[in-house]
Every structure is written in structure tokens, then in C-alpha cells.
Amino acid sequence: MTRLCVALVEKGTDTMLEAMRGLPREVDMVELRLDAMASCELERLLSGRDRPVIVSNRPERGGGFSDRPERERLGALRRAAELGAEYVDVELDAVDELGALPGATAKIVSYHNFAETPYNLDTIFRRIKAVEPAVVKITAKARDMADVARVLDLLRRRAGDTPLIALSMGEEGLPTRVLAAKFGAFLTFASRESGLESAPGQAPYSEMLGMYRFHQVDAATTLYGVIGNPVAHSMSPAAHNAALAALDINAVYLPFKVTDPALFLDQFEPLGLRGASVTIPHKEAALGLMDEADELARRVGAVNTVKLSEGRRYGCNTDVSAAVRSVEAAAARAGLGPLGALDVLLVGAGGAARAIAYGLHGRVGRLSIANRTVERGQRLAKELDADPYGLDEVADLAPDVLINATSVGMWPGVNECPVPDGALRAGMVVFDSVYNPIRTELLKRAEAAGATVASGVDWFVNQAAAQFELWTGQGAPREVMRRELEHRLGKKDEDAVAGEG
Numbered sequence: 001m002t003r004l005c006v007a008l009v010e011k012g013t014d015t016m017l018e019a020m021r022g023l024p025r026e027v028d029m030v031e032l033r034l035d036a037m038a039s040c041e042l043e044r045l046l047s048g049r050d051r052p053v054i055v056s057n058r059p060e061r062g063g064g065f066s067d068r069p070e071r072e073r074l075g076a077l078r079r080a081a082e083l084g085a086e087y088v089d090v091e092l093d094a095v096d097e098l099g100a101l102p103g104a105t106a107k108i109v110s111y112h113n114f115a116e117t118p119y120n121l122d123t124i125f126r127r128i129k130a131v132e133p134a135v136v137k138i139t140a141k142a143r144d145m146a147d148v149a150r151v152l153d154l155l156r157r158r159a160g161d162t163p164l165i166a167l168s169m170g171e172e173g174l175p176t177r178v179l180a181a182k183f184g185a186f187l188t189f190a191s192r193e194s195g196l197e198s199a200p201g202q203a204p205y206s207e208m209l210g211m212y213r214f215h216q217v218d219a220a221t222t223l224y225g226v227i228g229n230p231v232a233h234s235m236s237p238a239a240h241n242a243a244l245a246a247l248d249i250n251a252v253y254l255p256f257k258v259t260d261p262a263l264f265l266d267q268f269e270p271l272g273l274r275g276a277s278v279t280i281p282h283k284e285a286a287l288g289l290m291d292e293a294d295e296l297a298r299r300v301g302a303v304n305t306v307k308l309s310e311g312r313r314y315g316c317n318t319d320v321s322a323a324v325r326s327v328e329a330a331a332a333r334a335g336l337g338p339l340g341a342l343d344v345l346l347v348g349a350g351g352a353a354r355a356i357a358y359g360l361h362g363r364v365g366r367l368s369i370a371n372r373t374v375e376r377g378q379r380l381a382k383e384l385d386a387d388p389y390g391l392d393e394v395a396d397l398a399p400d401v402l403i404n405a406t407s408v409g410m411w412p413g414v415n416e417c418p419v420p421d422g423a424l425r426a427g428m429v430v431f432d433s434v435y436n437p438i439r440t441e442l443l444k445r446a447e448a449a450g451a452t453v454a455s456g457v458d459w460f461v462n463q464a465a466a467q468f469e470l471w472t473g474q475g476a477p478r479e480v481m482r483r484e485l486e487h488r489l490g491k492k493d494e495d496a497v498a499g500e501g
């Protein structure tokens, strides 16, 4: 079983002990970073430990804080071994000087590269292995997902014959930290909490154990994820992992910060990727990477969902079908009758508007499109035989359903509203694509005017649920996904905008 190790970077002996004792039992071991400590009573620290420890004393040249002379720095590691520490971590370039350790302490011999992931990972692995450590450790800064794939590939090939830690540092590196368990690494590192990382890209242990269910990840775990750039603030991992956990499915969903989606699919399919959500800016490019795409995705010109099965790539666009479902549900709640009888005004002409417009095309009685940049709105309207308008005409249109597909009202511009109050009236449906915040200024004003509202969370949950069902073949636990999203978006269930349920 791959261990979860929390790296502690506390300043004093008491705070270090307190931090260690505050960790749950699911944290298998801790790394005591002596170099981060202003003062250290090593004997008291080690006799007070409540689980196995790795003692490290990283020099500045290895990305640590120790500026002590080498003899003194390594002397502390030797002393830790005399006191019975389970592991000490020594850098490859200091292993000769450290020499043999007393007692049963095992040696982790490590290589760190904070600038890049070198091309000769196998050579580095062999050089470390040649000094016969108990554990080989290689950590390197990832500059892109190709670096991450190479580190995972090293783990996949080598972890079987030698206890191995191989991690990518930086934002891109999270998959190496979670998938350490899939590929049989000796351990993975986590931080005690956000802001207390000992290396860039460490996730807090609470996230590793909670959202990513680290101790359930094993060789059979299926891999899903969202590919985009940026993806750090994507809500998809929270929603999908909550759904996978609720149905006890052995799979994990990760954020992948991808610059080259073609290379990413080539490299991650062999690593177990079976499905991906695609977000900005790769939705259009993804279409060209599919062996097969459904008709709607081809017509919209964008894929937001990829299924990888038996070497074939299938793409579809759940944004489109989910938008229709969200509008339909809101219209039903408002008692407006079938879509075919409705007059719908779509505000916006970007990616979200495109998906909604293609979904509604041919299904609603009348579709109008208003956009700030009028020519862009006119182009989309022309593709779909819709009626184009400028934003200044919106107050006069009196549609049954008004949909905001602009980014107006999105955090941090939370007080902005894309349409004037005159466009909002009792009896209509107002649907906002924006989901952060859930209760946008538009929805607040629409509710005050007596409209039935649908938040962007409805749409988000519907598109994510459709992806989940395509990948797993099981009904998606929509309420679990919704609750998780509302929780992440900082909302309590009771004051969340009414959803379709």
C-alpha cells in the first residue's frame, strides 16, 4: 500500500509534535523537516513521535532551508538514526559523506530538481539505485503534462522492483501525487494544510484523503479528469469525485493543466485515462482529435466530453444537451408549457451561448440572440436562423425565457447585471449560465421581479451528470454533485437557488 506522508515544516519542537499529533491515523507517516526548524530538540522530537517518521535536513542547494556546514547538517541525520528514526532522507550528492547509518534506520536517497524534469530520469534512477538505498526518491519540477506523464511512466515501470518515490513539483504535478497509489509508489507527500507545503504543488492531506480518496486508489483505479488551461479553480473534480465516491466506483477524477491536448491524450491513455471533460481553451481543438464525434458536437464545432475505449476516442458535447434540459426543467417549474411554444432570448455569443443556441435551435418557438459585439451575435444568429439584437434592445423584447450566456455577474464582478431591470418581469424564466456566485445579481433581480430562476449550477450539474453516465454507465447522483458544488461555492443548501431537483 502506498503511504500518505505529511511533510511538516514547523519551527519548534513543540509545534512539530503538536502538528504531528493533530494528524488523523490515515496519515501513515510524517516527514520532519529539520531544516525548517529554528530550534530542534531531536531526542524529544523523536521520542514523542506517534507514527513512523522520515527525518530530512535539506540544504539550500537542494531547495531546503539549511545553511549549516555539511558536517553539521549530516550529523543531525546520523543522530536521528541513533535515536531510532525509521527513515532519513539524504541527497544523492551527500550520500557518500553521510556513510553507513547506525541501527535499523532506512535510507531514502533523493534527487530534487526545482527547475525542470530532466530527460534522463532512468539514468538518475539507476544512479540512485546503485548506492543501494532502501528507497529511491526523484522529484522534479513539471513544466507541462508531458513531464508529468514521464514521471508517472517511470513509476509504472520501476516501482515494482525498487521502493520508489517519483513526484512532479508544481501545479501540473498533482496527478503524480494522487496516482502514486495507482502505480505502486512507496509513498506520496501531502501538506498539513494549504500554505504549509514543503514543496510546490503538494495538496493538503484532507484533500488527498477526502476529494481524491487516496487510500482507495490502487492499480485497478480508472482515471478521469478535466483538461484545460487554467484548471486550478475548476469545480469539476469536486463534483465528479463526490459522485464516484457516492457510488463507490473505483475511479478518480483529476485536474490536468494541458497545453497540448493531442500529446496529452497520447500520453495519458496508456496510463489509464478513460474519460475527460474538456474546457477552455481546448473544446474546439478536441473535436479534431476524435475518431468519432456525435452530430451535435460536430455542428457546434466543440467537444466538452471525451470517452476513451478500446483505443478509440469518442467526443460529444454534454453542454448542449444539458442546457436544453436545464431550460426545459425551469420552464416546467414556471408552468410555461412545452419548449416548442416558447420565445427565448439568449444574451451572449461566446462558447457558452453557442452550446445553448445549438441545443435550443429547432426546439423552441422562437430564438433571439443579443450580444455586446453585435456582429458576433449576428453571425451566430445567422447560423441558426435566429433573430439578432443589440443589448440596447433587450428591454423591449419580452421573451418567455431569458438566458444569460455572458460572463457578466461572474466573480469578482458580482454586482453587475447583463440586462436592464426592464427586461425582467413576473412569469418569465431567467436562466443564468454563471454559477460563481450561485445567486448572481441577475437572478436576485429576476426573483424580485417575480420570475422563475435557474442558476448556472443546474447547467453545470446536468452537463457533468451526462459525462458521468457516459463514462460509468451508471445513473449520476445529481444531488450529491449539486450539494458538493454548492458547498464549494460557499453556499449553504438552505439559501441555494431553487434547482430542478
Ligand code: NAP
Pocket: 319, 347, 348, 349, 350, 351, 352, 353, 371, 372, 373, 374, 376, 405, 406, 407, 408, 410, 418, 433, 434, 435, 456, 457, 459, 460, 461, 463
Ligand atoms: P466567452 O466565450 O468568453 O464569451 C463571453 C460572452 O460574454 C461574449 O458574448 C461577450 O460578448 C460577453 N461579455 C463579456 N463581457 C461583457 C460585458 N462586460 N458586457 C456584455 N457582454 C459581455 O465565455 P463563455 O465560455 O461563453 O462563458 C460565458 C459564461 O458562461 C461564463 O461565466 C462561464 O463561467 C459560464 N459557463 C457556465 C457553464 C455552466 O456549466 N454553468 C458552462 C459554460 C460556461 P462579446 O462577444 O461582445 O465579447
